[in-house]
Amino acid sequence: MALVNSVDPATAAPALRDTLARKLADVSDVEVSDVFTSKASGLSTETVMFTASWTFDGRPVRRGLVARVAPKGPGLFIEYDLPLEARVMAALSEHTPVRVPEILCQEGDPSVLGAPFFVMERIAGRSSSDDPPFTVRSEEHTSELQSHHDL
Secondary structure, eight states: OOOOOOOHHEEEEEEHHHHHHHSSSSSSEEEEEEEEOOOOOSSEEEEEEEEEEEEETTTEEEEEEEEEOOSSHHHHHHOOHHHHHHHHHHHHHHHOOOOOOOOEEEEOOOTTTTTEEEEEEEEOOOOOOOSSOOOOHHHHHHHHHHHHOOO
């Protein structure tokens, strides 16, 4: 079953702003806006999307970002190692042609958003539906499989 996002966008905005201001080197005037959680959340982490802006080297920067937050209850994995996940994504980006979102920062303090998280760039695309969960077969799908088996 898909995770249900429990992060409140209203309280997440200042927490994300403060995290970016602390974690990003040489930035100032950090602002966070347009914070929302996805209705079609992922299967492994809670997802918080937002827009952030800041000043870097005297120039304005504006980016669409995503916070991947470890679930607060049971999830897909027994244990969550978000720093490892971020390192794997960075290695894929650096050593392969695979398009991987840039990881901007990690926050291990669960008091910030209720659980550890990392922030990455937002890439346009579609999320696969997770409702019904991928482990559930519909009657129509089962009948279709049976028809192909009978051939």
